[in-house]
Amino acid sequence: MQTFPPSDPDFERRVRASFARQAMMSLLQATVARVAPGQVDNALPVRPELGQQHGFVHAGVVTAIVDTACGYAALTLMPAGTGVLTVEFKVNLLAPAGGSALNARARVLKPGRSIFVCAGDVYALDDRGETLVATMLATMMVVRDRPALVD
């Protein structure tokens, strides 16, 4: 995995503060598990309230945590005073998302002046270990000159 230098030394505090402002992450009970330059992991306890019709975690929930991880992975490399917006993502669902917890691990594939490309994987944790349940390929945008959207 390629590594990239952060341009704002305060990147971790900035990611954690922005995450804390996300009401949806609270509703899901998701947390930030790790912040490093170009990499962010989120964790989520699996609960029945998050289920789809067969009892597995809903694809929208899986997407929520890995999109958030991808966006913040990009933010770790963005300059101070900017914000991050998701332009688009694609998610492949590889296995039913169950077990006791989900871990979303995101990384920057390519930083840019205005566009970042990120990838993220989601693993379901149970007694036997981890299973890859989803993978995301996402495009993030650096937001400048819009004070309401700074992270």
Added chain:
Amino acid sequence: MQTFPPSDPDFERRVRASFARQAMMSLLQATVARVAPGQVDNALPVRPELGQQHGFVHAGVVTAIVDTACGYAALTLMPAGTGVLTVEFKVNLLAPAGGSALNARARVLKPGRSIFVCAGDVYALDDRGETLVATMLATMMVVRDRPALVD
């Protein structure tokens, strides 16, 4: 928009019953707004609990309702005794998702024996009308011979 005949006349009841089993749709307070052959609409009241860091509805929530609509649009055309699984989707986020409610409208582009391709749009409703905030292109799979996954 192309139309397709349902293969199970009981399709609407089946979609509504499956939707009712989705705990996540209850958590989001999402509802089924419309069921027709090859088409399903979902509706969602916008609440602060669903917000991302800038107060707009989280991309994962937008995805959850339009993925659900796409999946059930496909299910309306699937034979009795089958179920639907999301293989993958791509979402472009076109504008911040705010206002008072979101409407997700999905349609089947191409039904198949094992694979369905669906498209869905999400509109945000406010005083001035509707704004297109996201669009999805998704691949759904017909599930056969797996009793636990029948819808």
Added chain:
Amino acid sequence: MQTFPPSDPDFERRVRASFARQAMMSLLQATVARVAPGQVDNALPVRPELGQQHGFVHAGVVTAIVDTACGYAALTLMPAGTGVLTVEFKVNLLAPAGGSALNARARVLKPGRSIFVCAGDVYALDDRGETLVATMLATMMVVRDRPALVD
């Protein structure tokens, strides 16, 4: 389909001149069939040289003509002195691409200051009419201040 006003009245000439510089379009024998604000169609005669292993037109060729159409649909709405780059696209292949010709029809879903979102469909033409064989959802970027990339 929503329509958008062009910002450069010379958009059609600009699209056709840029297309003419694409060596790959010549190799494929693709042509511009239509240029309108926010909309571009490309056409391609089907030839055995473009086939995959079963004799249908290769997915990369289908992608080439609809990506080109999406990019130029975006360019019709971009200011003079700019250029267009593809950020990313997703393509669903809906049916084998055969017949005598392919027609790719692209439209802008959402123009922006730096990002355009476009959709395109590819139809195969034979004696019985047209068949939808592929659909693309794409993200395009406006290129400014890079003289080598002006269209």
Added chain:
Amino acid sequence: MQTFPPSDPDFERRVRASFARQAMMSLLQATVARVAPGQVDNALPVRPELGQQHGFVHAGVVTAIVDTACGYAALTLMPAGTGVLTVEFKVNLLAPAGGSALNARARVLKPGRSIFVCAGDVYALDDRGETLVATMLATMMVVRDRPALVD
């Protein structure tokens, strides 16, 4: 990278024979550089004939070689007597594709009974080494009981 056992010991011969039937790969002058269980690499000499309007290799060409690599990566793990079809793919273009050659490297992320998920990267080679220029996330389908589509 996870590895998977092939189910047909004759997988390499099958991939190379199918690739040889692709007229489009001949037109592009693309070759198979490597075949291993769950992994296929393709190579392409860069020529002016493959260019887009600014002289870089067209996105459709980049897509053609990495889609082909992803499909054959999946085929290496499929049973004898089957064929592979691309259901869909997403491609992010990360840098202009230039240099003297492109190398597309694909791998299976998740094999399945009917659906395979694959990822592929495309690198451009020049005097200074390799640059990642594109990444694909793709869904492939196993084709059974259709003699015309066996690979």
